[in-house]
Amino acid sequence: AQSVSQHNHHVILSEAASLELGCNYSYGGTVNLFWYVQYPGQHLQLLLKYFSGDPLVKGIKGFEAEFIKSKFSFNLRKPSVQWSDTAEYFCAVNANSGNTPLVFGKGTRLSVIA
């Protein structure tokens, strides 16, 4: 069975600090990888996704993630966070074989302080 592990439950950063959120998955086949973000009071939005090709994926709002197949990892990064990045971030995976349900990590709450 697939599983996703997010290492940090809550991260607190000052504005302009660099961000890296860890995500590891467990699955025996080819996968699609996603990062979703949930801003306070809003619904889940797609931040970025990886299906194939270049393992370095760029998403919205300056976020990027790198797929490292040998490490089963898909860490999210941003060089300089802003107060508006305060949100909960979810890593998710599904099988790369048609439409399949997503398996989510538990989420990482990011608090950015001025």
Next chain:
Amino acid sequence: GAGVSQSPSNKVTEKGKDVELRCDPISGHTALYWYRQSLGQGLEFLIYFQGNSAPDKSGLPSDRFSAERTGGSVSTLTIQRTQQEDSAVYLCASSHAGTGGTQYFGPGTRLLVL
């Protein structure tokens, strides 16, 4: 265009009552998913529909939960004889057919069982 919509946005019910939650997917999306987001459990898959195929019910936590999708569009999730542990946010998502279709989420229905 319009996103995924869900109704009601909030539902308070008494233990033992039945509830129905509705999801309107993005027009043209053939795949529809239900997830549940609760404290301590994160985001869990419940059920998904793909076109005219039989739904994948493997995530439903008990036989009190059921869902249907009429005409390949609107879906209703029904919880019978609600229990306090059913309190959660119920999320619906939809996607295009085909491998790697990105899932777009609705705002959710927040269910509170007293």
